[in-house]
Amino acid sequence: MPDRLPASVVDSHTHLDACGAVTADDVREIVDRAERAGVGRVVTVADDLASAQWAAEASTWDERVFAAVAVHPTRTKAFGEAERSEVERLARLPRVVAVGETGLDYYWDYSPHDAQQEAFRWHIDLAKRVGKPLMIHDRDAHEDVLRVLEEEGAPDDVVFHCFSGDEVIARRCVDAGYVLSFAGTVTFKNARSLREAARLVPSEQFLVETDAPFLTPHPFRGQPNEPYCAAYTVRNLAEVRGVGVHEIAESARRNAERVFRLLSVTGG
Template sequence: MDDSAEQLSVLDALARAREVNVTRIVQIGCDLPGARWAVAAAEAHDVIIAGVALHPNEAPRLAADGELDAALAEIESLVASSPRVRAVGETGLDYFRTGEDGLAAQHESFRAHIAMAKKHDKTLVIHDRDAHADVLAVLDEVGAPERTVMHCFSGHADFARACVERGFWLSYAGTVTFKNAQPVRDALAVTPMDRILVETDAPFLTPTPHRGKPNASYLVPTTVRAMAQVLDADLADLCAAIDANTDAAFGGTWG
């Protein structure tokens, strides 16, 4: 993190988050440059921990260039490089952007990341888009790590129940505020309080009424308030639960 302008941008983002009591951040890097940056950010700032992986949509491109094995090896090196790296992710399956010709590479990459998380005792953060059944099938076959998080949960209530039965945490983003996302709200409604996390997926999925702006950590309270309404839960109780769940999901407190 040598670029002074970049560092100032990070400090500004952390300050804006702190103003709304967002005091801990999981920074995900899901390509090699992003993964390196996430580790550097976590090393530089106590409030940040890192997750590193190759996004499912990176895997087919790397495989086509003959670079997947080397990229996976570098990710594992980053996973092992620092206790500030608490997670392997986001990894998983994405059938929305990848055609049949890329699925084998996605599955190979997903299985490699699962093995990394288990070997190094890291949390597995899963990206699942239009692949609910296959994600669970792979995890059931090879065994999920002790700590598994469904990133930016996009499934329906039955899928939420299936994930909870397996002991996973479900992380909800600004999607819960979208008018057309009733299935996600239905999923949240059946998720036990001790399995709920919140995230931004920044800069995407900005919560209503802030659509059109880049998403960022300072907007998390908007999402949490919407979640409390769906759950008919006291806001303070939900915040306390999310705080405790974050500790449990990511291997203890930080910051």
Template sequence: MTLTEGWPEPPAPLPRPVVDNHCHLDTRIRGGALIPVDEALDRAAAVGVTRTVQVGCDLEGSRWAVEVARAQPSVVAAVAMHPNDAARSQTLEADLAEIDRLAADPVVRAVGETGLDYFRTGADLRPLQHHSFREHIRIAKRHDRTLVIHDRDAHDDVLAILDDEGVPDRVVMHCFSGDADFAQRCVERGAYLSFAGTVTFKNAEYLREALRIAPRDRILVETDAPFLTPMPHRGEPNASFLIPHTVRFMAEVLEAPVEELCEAIDANTDRAFGGHWPERVATVT
């Protein structure tokens, strides 16, 4: 099978399997081609990324995530209105009701990505994000789902709303973007810290400091594919099969054996998302 044109070459396989706990298999960037779902999952499994969380950011994407998770045993779904989509929606209450309905499906393990994004949404629309975030927290609790938080330039308000609503049993800080102090504040609330390809960027020493102080049983890894591609492929499209670059870099930062870090990430992801689900066996040649 020839890799879809325009995508980076796959790295060497990891010594133990890990989970990509946040990706968008339905999203294309800069007009690029999508890798077909079966090929994307096979390519990932071939390098040791054997399970996936497909994340919806609006109603269409959330419904698609559920459909894919029903068809692909190695995939579970997360459903939500992304904070920027929530702020722009003209039918937010109906949207939230549909997310509530979708969250009841057994293939849905998480509600998210929800949260706050002060980078793309101005102060006038932030109250809508706050309302949506609160409702997603309540949906996650109602259905006993993991809460997956998108936090961009809004650290203090994210924690304030969490504290006000009451922290769910399982919380994942998607694409963790804070420093060591914020990491400690999140861990104190029981959150898992999910590191994306950004941790490999030259200007991201603050993320590496956060990684170093994170308890080993609270560390996850993700792609946020097709975004946030790790070095050495920054600027190219991202996919789950590139996670080995991030994991190996994280192991260097932690001065830990790659095998041990893989085992920790895999076990942590099971706890973070409410239990194990089947792994994919790669069929690519």
């Protein structure tokens, strides 16, 4: 367990169900561990319809938990009206704070690119209709993700979850007003370009996440990841950006509260 951060942060993207949580007690245990490290709130994110339904329900079990719902791009091969109707219903719930994760994934070959792009365009429109931020999954698809956002017209708030681009892509995202969320990958020894990207992002345009149970920060790669591990990434980002840990933690907290409207979320 890392030392407690000097200011509470938000894990802006985690998967509590994939971390092993099933019940409200499971969720509470995970979030309690996170809070002891200074990670006081989490956004649990869906990747399919069942996960979206669970995430929306789990967000009502603990006031520190919020949800994001969508169908992951790798699961959009069959994404029909029934799925769209249910995602939209969930997206309108008060403790669902984002539409995501959606976007494009050209690394895996589970869904055709045209099916992914059609679903991505629908999720962009949904985010605008419900007035909530869009949380993007972008893997090996930077140019098409940026092109589709431009063609469709981006929502007011766009978050690039687990940002994976270099300095050039980061600059284009920053100039477009998008928010870049950094995960444990920024701590990896071979992530020089990602760290360069992390240096140039303005303090009001970054978030911190775990993507747990995946992408455990260095030097714990290979071990299970949980929201408390966001504290390691915060400390690494402080070193990369040459500022104090408190400054990174405060910026990440304020940005999450602004982007996800956390202070205005009520209800179960």
